[in-house]
Amino acid sequence: MLQKVKELDIQVEAFVPQSSEELEQFRIQMLGKKGAISQLFTEFKNVPVEQKREFGASLNILKTKAQEKIAQLKQSLEDKNVTSHNLDLSLPADPVKLGSRHPVALVHNEIVDIFARLGFTVFNGPEIEDDWHVFSALNFPPEHPARDMQDTFFVNQKDEVLLRTHTSSVQVRAMEAQKPPIRTIAPGRVYRNEAISARSHCMFHQIEGLYIDKDVSFADLKQTLLYFAKEFFGKDTKIRMRPSYFPFTEPSAEVDVSCSLCGGKGCNVCKYTGYLEILGAGMVDPNVLKASGIDDKIYTGYAFGLGLERIAMLKYGITDIRVLFENDVRFLEQFKSVF
Ligand code: FA5
Secondary structure, three states, rough: HHHHHHHHHHHHOOOOOOOOHHHHHHHHHHOOOOHHHHHHHHHHHHHHHHHHHHHHHHHHHHHHHHHHHHHHHHHHHHHHHHHHHHHHOOOOOOOOOOOOOHHHHHHHHHHHHHHHHOOEOOOOOOOOOEEHHHOOOOOOOOOHHHHHHHHOOEEEEEEEEEOOOOOOHHHHHHHHHHHEEEEEEEEEEEEEOOOOOOOOOOOEEEEEEEEEEOOOOOOHHHHHHHHHHHHOOOOOOOOEEEEEEEEEEEEEEEEEEEEOOOOOOOOOOHHHHHHEEEEEEEEEEEHHHHHOOOOOOOOOEEEEEEHHHHHHHHHHHOHHHHHHHHHHHHHOOOOOOHH
């Protein structure tokens, strides 16, 4: 019996078919119901008990070897057929689907590009922050109600490790790491424990701007933001500054741009006011300069922070912020751009 297994093994090893018909015949001959290998399985019951183990093992190895060899030969015969007979070189190739940039990435790249033209360089800070950089150095005293302005996700409340609620934390890091003049923008993700709605998310993106030098004035801030608004939304865009409050800037302002969808005439997106809020800004509070190691007797500066999702919504007429986080390809593939 073992001898029979060896003989079949040599046959399998040596077999080279000339056609797929020949291969199919060989398969039936070996593995078909009445094939030589299958036959040996039926004879298994007649093998003496002491030989059963060795015989069974070698028979199984032979069967697997025959199956693999036949499968391999089948594949290579098919491949040969394609190259020699059926290959149609005029058939169109499978389309290569190109991805597109996410609208938030497009807006990010365009804004970075605009500020780069004014000499701003990108400065990055961590998303997991400490209380100092997000609040204390930014003039939020402990227990001050201003901390409630942004509901915070704490990673570890005892050690005051948290997810940054705004990119203003990077202002502090930029001032700690560099000497004036400082002209940076800090893009990044921020997190707030807020209810998700059509206009608000618990995770979104901001870009912070910071300029520290001698004699920086509110007029510089206004002119920089006007330049940005015209470059980004179009040359006829106007801006409007409304007094506001942030603990880290004094004076502070909310900045609106004339609605690019209705040209300032009034529509349902701008709620018939002709303007839309895009960012918060102001002159860096002297306490923040001091806390970050900058001499507030010599230097002044301005800062601003804008929300990328809200700007993307304005630019592309998106009415619900949630679509920016769903990653639905049908939505995303509409956005193609050079940026
Ligand atoms: C701030 O976060 C300040 N750090 C901005 C600032 C920087 C002021 C420097 C002064 C100087 P505010 O909470 O308003 O401010 O957020 C800024 C922008 O982020 C908003 O104008 C809005 O565009 C966007 N934003 C705020 N909350 C959300 C939210 N939940 N979902 C999406 N975008 C939001």
